[in-house]
Amino acid sequence: MKQEIKSGQEVLDDFIASIKGNELLDKDTVTAVVNLYEAGKFTKTNLVNAMSHIREKNEN
Numbered sequence: 168m169k170q171e172i173k174s175g176q177e178v179l180d181d182f183i184a185s186i187k188g189n190e191l192l193d194k195d196t197v198t199a200v201v202n203l204y205e206a207g208k209f210t211k212t213n214l215v216n217a218m219s220h221i222r223e224k225n226e227n
Contacts (some may be wrong), residue, residue: 179204195221 173181183204186197199217203209 179209195219195224 183201186192187201189197196218199221200209201216202214203217
């Protein structure tokens with residue numbers, strides 16, 4: 168039995184597709200992650216900044 172190894176791009180594509188359809192996840196978080204990914208700005212720094220912004224917004 169031959170297993171196919173996915174590329175990093177394929178893994179991320181699958182991840183983004185799975186979170187888009189998951190109703191149990193926070194909508195703001197999903198939107199931020201998807202927008203960063205689709206804009207080609209899916210980096211650790213941008214992700215941390217987006218999550219911090221959402222956290223601050225939810226605290227107010």
